[in-house]
Amino acid sequence: APHPPLRAIQALPDNLISQIAAGEVVERPSAVVKELLENALDAGATHITVRLEQGGIKRIAITDNGRGIAPEQLPLALARHATSKIASLDDLENVITLGFRGEALASIASVSQLTLTSRTAEAAHASMIDGSTGAVTPSSGTQGSTVDVMDLYFNTPARRKFLKSDQTEYGHCAEVVRRIALARPDVTFSLTHNGKTVDHWQHTEFAKRSASILGSEFADARLAVDESAGALRVHGFVGLPTASKARGDAQYFYVNGRFVRDKLLMHAVRAAYQDVLHGDRYPSYVLALDLDPALVDVNVHPSKIEVRFRDSRAVHQFIYHAVNRALAQTSATSHGATPA
Ligand code: ADP
Numbered sequence: 001a002p003h004p005p006l007r008a009i010q011a012l013p014d015n016l017i018s019q020i021a022a023g024e025v026v027e028r029p030s031a032v033v034k035e036l037l038e039n040a041l042d043a044g045a046t047h048i049t050v051r052l053e054q055g056g057i058k059r060i061a062i063t064d065n066g067r068g069i070a071p072e073q074l075p076l077a078l079a080r081h082a083t084s085k086i087a088s089l090d091d092l093e094n095v096i097t098l099g100f101r102g103e104a105l106a107s108i109a110s111v112s113q114l115t116l117t118s119r120t121a122e123a124a125h126a127s128m129i130d131g132s133t134g135a136v137t138p139s140s141g142t143q144g145s146t147v148d149v150m151d152l153y154f155n156t157p158a159r160r161k162f163l164k165s166d167q168t169e170y171g172h173c174a175e176v177v178r179r180i181a182l183a184r185p186d187v188t189f190s191l192t193h194n195g196k197t198v199d200h201w202q203h204t205e206f207a208k209r210s211a212s213i214l215g216s217e218f219a220d221a222r223l224a225v226d227e228s229a230g231a232l233r234v235h236g237f238v239g240l241p242t243a244s245k246a247r248g249d250a251q252y253f254y255v256n257g258r259f260v261r262d263k264l265l266m267h268a269v270r271a272a273y274q275d276v277l278h279g280d281r282y283p284s285y286v287l288a289l290d291l292d293p294a295l296v297d298v299n300v301h302p303s304k305i306e307v308r309f310r311d312s313r314a315v316h317q318f319i320y321h322a323v324n325r326a327l328a329q330t331s332a333t334s335h336g337a338t339p340a
């Protein structure tokens with residue numbers, strides 16, 4: 001192959017840096033949905049509306065009733081490496097918000113037509129920033145924020161080609177909403193696609209939210225888990241073997257409120273099922289592990305689906321025993337399902 005022409009080293013323009021970063025942060029519409037939902041929750045929202053068009057490729061608009069952003073801060077919200085969530089290494093090691101990198105909005109804005117409309121409790125009216133011009137103008141709206149993302153990847157055609165059909169992208173977006181709605185039953189979520197309401201989950205308690213999201217098959221055949229040991233607590237539900245599936249698509253694990261797909265945790269649950277489940281079946285579960293944020297590193301990767309524990313052996317043992325004890329109830333109560 002011919003050598004590329006020799007060029008002088010030069011610093012990349014900011015917008016290009018954001019577009020490159022966008023490849024990691026927003027690999028598809030569902031990643032935008034995740035980032036915007038996390039921002040809404042970090043802003044203390046109790047009511048969140050997700051509107052999608054054409055699987056999110058045409059449009060993703062998320063409205064929340066959270067704290068909002070002051071008009072003079074709107075340009076900073078879209079700036080790279082600008083965040084209100086951490087200010088020091090110490091904060092990073094004890095991060096309790098879902099976001100902290102300050103790069104999601106900048107990345108999304110660099111590969112879409114984005115507007116952000118927001119109003120704080122103090123403001124007399126809402127203000128809107130246009131991501132492509134940076135102009136801030138007065139707008140209307142109640143307290144909270146709306147991020148409107150149109151035409152994802154319109155300016156990066158190479159990346160746009162990697163998007164799948166609207167229906168496939170929609171499926172990924174809906175799954176992200178489910179994951180987050182499961183973790184936050186105290187928040188009302190609604191999801192529309194192409195103008196039709198697909199889901200509406202009124203704020204409720206965890207047992208009910210998980211039953212409505214995972215369906216009656218799981219709700220009728222699940223066992224409660226709630227154990228604590230020192231700084232660790234795990235709670236949630238594990239499905240009886242009868243609620244197992246041929247695919248592992250009903251496995252939800254949260255660490256400090258963050259959805260994760262972590263090998264160590266999945267292994268611990270799997271091991272606890274070993275005696276009661278065939279090797280080709282997947283257990284269904286919704287489990288939330290809460291621990292001191294200093295004992296877990298969530299700063300592994302921008303998509304933050306993996307975590308690293310300070311003491312992974314202790315965590316593995318703890319999860320294994322908690323699930324094992326819950327499953328032991330089945331043999332104790334003969335073979336009947338104990339509806340929760
Ligand atoms: P991060 O969440 O890592 O801080 P983002 O790029 O996602 O980075 O957001 C940048 C900043 O914009 C946040 O730190 C927050 O102050 C503000 N922000 C973003 N979305 C919202 C929202 N829905 N409501 C209130 N503030 C928001």
Ligand code: MG
Nearest residue numbers: 035039099104
């Ligand atoms: Mg964020």
